Amino acid sequence: MTVLSSRPAHPVDPGLVSVALEVAGRLANDASDVIMATAGRGVRPDSDESPFDWVTDTDRTLERHTRRVLTAEFPSIPVFCENSDADVPGDSEFRWVVDPVDGTANYTAGMPWCAYSLALVDRWGPVVGVVADPYRSQIYAAARGRGMRANGTPVRLTERQGDSLVVCTEMTRTGPWPGMGEFISTAAIAGTGVRVLGSKCLAVAQVALGHVAAAVLHGYHEWDVAGAVSLAVESGAVVLDRRGEGAQLPADGLLVAAPDAADEVLGWWQSALNGQLS
16 A cells, blocks of 8 residues: 655646645635535526536536636646547646536536535646535635645544545446445445535545545546545555556546555445456
């Protein structure tokens, strides 16, 4: 197992980091205001497809605003968004990735569980990450080597977070991931509840905050989680792929966990996946 936050940080121009944090924080505050002003109030998606594919006017409004501000402030850094870009090329030194409303089905229904996520990423992972949690009036922010803060208050995981009786996961776009039922059953036998709440970003953020022991994502897009992974790494969480190898944005699934819970939850995940292959 690799605790990524203990690795030497790849240095980034501190001036860039400071400006990026300030601009990202402003955008997160703007997004929080917009989401709270519109959530569940007659907002409807424009498609009859799966709720996993819904896009609302709020998504588009926040995407346009985010692109406009970031392009003006950082003209040489490309911006990639869930609703406009099929994938994120990795050939730029830096890139911004944004999910205007992570948890769109919850947002549309007025359920208090959705987020705005923005991250500045380089080839080693997130450099700066912000997550707006509008219903809790929280802005979470982190930068490489500078730690994590929740509304300005430093957050750092301690040993006891691994004793949490809750682990988060999320479904794929087509439904439960292979082995998900077995994973939930194994966790239950161990006295741990599994929650599927509808936001990959907030699932990972709950680990960073010490509210849950771990989050397991069978699949994801970079814009779903990059902001929250920045929080997790800087708070001291472990970030692994499904093989147990360390990578801040792994291509092969994602486990984010309190250090003292990582081995056990990884074992449940691998056992569940192996059961599907046998």
